[in-house]
Amino acid sequence: MSNLSKPRRIRRQSPVILIGILLIWSLILGWGFSQAMETPKSSAEIGTVDVVAGNLKLGQEVYLENCATCHIGIPPAIFPTQTWRDLLQDPQHYGATLNPIGEPNRSLVWRYLRAFSRQAIEGDRIPYRVSESKAFKILHPKVELPKPLNLSTCITCHPGTNQYNFRKLSTDWENAP
Numbered sequence: 507m508s509n510l511s512k513p514r515r516i517r518r519q520s521p522v523i524l525i526g527i528l529l530i531w532s533l534i535l536g537w538g539f540s541q542a543m544e545t546p547k548s549s550a551e552i553g554t555v556d557v558v559a560g561n562l563k564l565g566q567e568v569y570l571e572n573c574a575t576c577h578i579g580i581p582p583a584i585f586p587t588q589t590w591r592d593l594l595q596d597p598q599h600y601g602a603t604l605n606p607i608g609e610p611n612r613s614l615v616w617r618y619l620r621a622f623s624r625q626a627i628e629g630d631r632i633p634y635r636v637s638e639s640k641a642f643k644i645l646h647p648k649v650e651l652p653k654p655l656n657l658s659t660c661i662t663c664h665p666g667t668n669q670y671n672f673r674k675l676s677t678d679w680e681n682a683p
Contacts, residue, residue: 565618568611577657578667582622590619
């Protein structure tokens with residue numbers, strides 16, 4: 507008899523080999539995804555109020571260059587988006603006449619502020635001062651704030667404000683309730 511007339515025997519692969527290949531493939535994919543999706547450092551390590559994504563980082567830098575040179579940089583969440591919009595458009599800034607931020611810097615700052623602020627609740631008064639901000643009051647529930655409140659007061663409890671670090675507290679407030 508010739509080899510042509512014999513039925514060919516199909517050799518079956520062991521399921522163990524297939525499972526092994528799938529396991530190795532899954533491990534490689536899992537490792538790759540974990541590297542790609544690596545979480546940023548915690549906010550406490552970063553120091554800033556919010557972790558800022560790369561596409562908004564330049565807006566934050568321009569904001570700090572333009573605003574934090576005269577006073578501390580206020581975290582965007584303190585004011586609603588409407589306040590930030592008004593502040594960016596108003597050349598009369600708390601009694602001082604400012605040269606407006608030119609384009610494209612103004613757009614960069616606006617995107618950053620809009621991303622990290624919130625809309626005011628309908629019917630609420632739009633605050634123009636930190637002492638009028640509901641968000642500020644909510645973040646400081648047990649703090650007796652001096653009157654009048656000014657931005658230099660923040661440094662008393664937040665010594666890292668010059669580095670835009672509001673998470674670092676003075677020793678008096680480290681373990682406060």
